[in-house]
Amino acid sequence: MSTTGRGLHGQVLETLGPAITAGEYPPGSVLRTDELAQRFDVSRSVMREAVRVLESMHLVESRRRVGVTVRPKAEWNVYDPQVIRWRLAGADRPQQLRSLTVLRSAIEPVAAGLAAKHATADQCAELTECALGMVAHSRGHQLEGYLVHDVAFHRVILNASGNEMFARLGDVVAEVLAGRTHHEVMFEDPDPAAVTLHVQVAEAVRAGDAVRAEHLTREITVGALQELDILAP
Amino acid sequence: MSTTGRGLHGQVLETLGPAITAGEYPPGSVLRTDELAQRFDVSRSVMREAVRVLESMHLVESRRRVGVTVRPKAEWNVYDPQVIRWRLAGADRPQQLRSLTVLRSAIEPVAAGLAAKHATADQCAELTECALGMVAHSRGHQLEGYLVHDVAFHRVILNASGNEMFARLGDVVAEVLAGRTHHEVMFEDPDPAAVTLHVQVAEAVRAGDAVRAEHLTREITVGALQELDILAP
């Protein structure tokens, strides 16, 4: 899946990045470039490039005479897809999953509403196709096939919203959905009510009914929140 | 304002980053590290570090034997604060402002609803203080003072939501609001209705009324959308 880091600096990042996002180095920890270069058996220039990338993600700060200090989590660029992947792969996975699901619950309904207004005929067609695919794979433990269409569905919605920032969340949503199927054990077939909702969203978008599309999608995301026990008592 | 890029590579980035995000180099354009190093009069190692950062933002892709190619806008890390700043400062400003405002309209109401549930007593106090500050500066062309309290208000909401990803949007919202006051000419005093809404949101959060806080905040963001002529006819 994740392309094994391009170049030496990429390989270093794939070890160091997850280590930092997993909290192995508490905030304020100081690393030295030279020591890291030795540890990873790379030249200083390669290690410097890796540190620059971590710095651009606000995971660390590099200062003269002091070294490379790890920044507190509150300052990380938590929307960086790389950071999200690292956190999802490590000890921070539960919290990352929760905050991403809340994010989805805010974005996707609005995106669906916009999609109802902006979706092209092609996108509408693709959407119904995805929904039908979900229905077709909703019974008999065809979880993989279901996932493919589910991911595609939400991707189309986000793209059809016409908002570039919404569209860029497609990968993130894909990883959340994939995680639900793969990591969190999913024994049973998907909830039939959820499948129906997807079909109805596709219909609403096709009909240009923004209010309905938004409302239905909100129901979907409420379901996602409930799966993680995020709800109002 | 923006700290003049730390180190030589930072200075290079402050020229090259805005140039790319402004579309000066169309997607597919090929740059060569050596040529860039000459152009900016820095060593290759410094230029390589700058390219690495651009690469981590998905603005460019570096491949052997071909060079550093500019990626299409659809692949950029549009949530990177640096990228957002560059786009807001350049030719892409209008579109960036619109997509950010739509993003706000999705996030902030949900954040306000969560804030009503999670806000601490301190945060509630700070919130009312901000709202009162807005009222106090809402008449007589005290736009700067109004802005300060407006920004603080939305920051508190986002932080009080308890969602780390929402909280990280504080800086972005601040820049959007500041832009509205500074760049977009704002002759008159702020809309009294908007001021009232902020006060009411503070009350709702204090009262723990999530539904009301969400609804009121949605009205605020609708106003922001209307300012940019983003509406449903």
Next chain:
DNA sequence: TGTGACATATAAGTCTGACTTTTTGATCGC
């Protein structure tokens, strides 16, 4: 005892030059 100026050590930052590796595209033989 506290405070300021000064010296020193440290780690990042920068530059240079040589070398390696990958990949494109052209050439050549079939």
Next chain:
DNA sequence: GCGATCAAAAAGTCAGACTTATATGTCACA
């Protein structure tokens, strides 16, 4: 035409020397 081979181009890597900023300790003086 087509596949294998080869050469050039650009990024990638490394090593070493040098520069610069700065945290910290020292010492003199109040």
